[in-house]
Amino acid sequence: MKKKDTKTRIRTEALKQLNESGVEQVTIRSIADALAMSPGNLTYHYKNTDFIIYELYLDLVHAIDETIFELNNRPLDLHLLYDQLVRNQGKMFAYRFVLLEFATIARRVESVKHHYRHLIRSRQEQFKMFLHVLIMEGYLKKEVSDSTQLEMIFQSLIFSNAWLPDAYIHFDQPDERVIPFYARLQMSMMLPYLTDKGRSQYGEIMEKHYDGNFSGYPE
CATH class of the missing domain: 1.10.10.60 (Homeodomain-like)
Structure with missing residues (x-):
C-alpha cells in the first residue's frame, strides 16, 4: 500500500x-x-498524535475553504449564505473534536494556534468582502460602518467556534440535526442590519427551513 x-x-x-x-x-x-x-x-x-491532530485541523480548514471559494464564484444573497453556513457547520460536525477541544488543542499544538491566528486575518478580509457585496446588492444597510462590520465579522467567527460545544451541553446525543438550530441563530445576528430587501429574503429562509418562532433550547 x-x-x-x-x-x-x-x-x-x-x-x-x-x-x-x-x-x-x-x-x-x-x-x-x-x-x-x-x-x-x-x-x-x-x-506523534499532535502531528495527526494538526493535519486533521488543516483538513477541516481546507474543507471550509472550498465553501468560501464557492461564495466567491456565485452571485451572493442570503439564501446562498444560509446554505453555505449549514454546509460549513456540517463539515465542522464531521471534525467535531477540533471545535469541542479547540482551546486545549491550541495550547497543546503550537502549530495549530499560530496557523489559526494567521487564518483569522485571512477570514476577516474574506468576510469583509462578503459584507461589501451584500451592501452593494441591497441586502445590508449602506449605513453599516466599518467598525460595525468588523464587530459582525468577529461575532460570527466566535460563534463558529462556540456553537458545537454549546450543543453538547444542551442537546442529548447531539448530531447533525442540531445544525439548523445554530444556523438560525448565526443568521439572526444580521437582522439589525438588513434592509427591507434583506428582511424579505430572511423571511423566505425562515419560512422554508423553520416551522415557527424561535423557542430556545428543547425541553
Whole structure:
C-alpha cells in the first residue's frame, strides 16, 4: 500500500477515535491497534498524535475553504449564505473534536494556534468582502460602518467556534440535526442590519427551513 494511502487510513481512524473519545484518550497505540499496525510503523508516518491532530485541523480548514471559494464564484444573497453556513457547520460536525477541544488543542499544538491566528486575518478580509457585496446588492444597510462590520465579522467567527460545544451541553446525543438550530441563530445576528430587501429574503429562509418562532433550547 502506498504511503499516501496509509496516511489517509491513519487520519481516518484517528478522526473517528478523536471524535468519540477526545484528544486526551487517543494515542498512537490506540490508532495502531485499530489498524492492525505496529506503533513503530505508525510513527514512521506521524511522529506523534499532535502531528495527526494538526493535519486533521488543516483538513477541516481546507474543507471550509472550498465553501468560501464557492461564495466567491456565485452571485451572493442570503439564501446562498444560509446554505453555505449549514454546509460549513456540517463539515465542522464531521471534525467535531477540533471545535469541542479547540482551546486545549491550541495550547497543546503550537502549530495549530499560530496557523489559526494567521487564518483569522485571512477570514476577516474574506468576510469583509462578503459584507461589501451584500451592501452593494441591497441586502445590508449602506449605513453599516466599518467598525460595525468588523464587530459582525468577529461575532460570527466566535460563534463558529462556540456553537458545537454549546450543543453538547444542551442537546442529548447531539448530531447533525442540531445544525439548523445554530444556523438560525448565526443568521439572526444580521437582522439589525438588513434592509427591507434583506428582511424579505430572511423571511423566505425562515419560512422554508423553520416551522415557527424561535423557542430556545428543547425541553
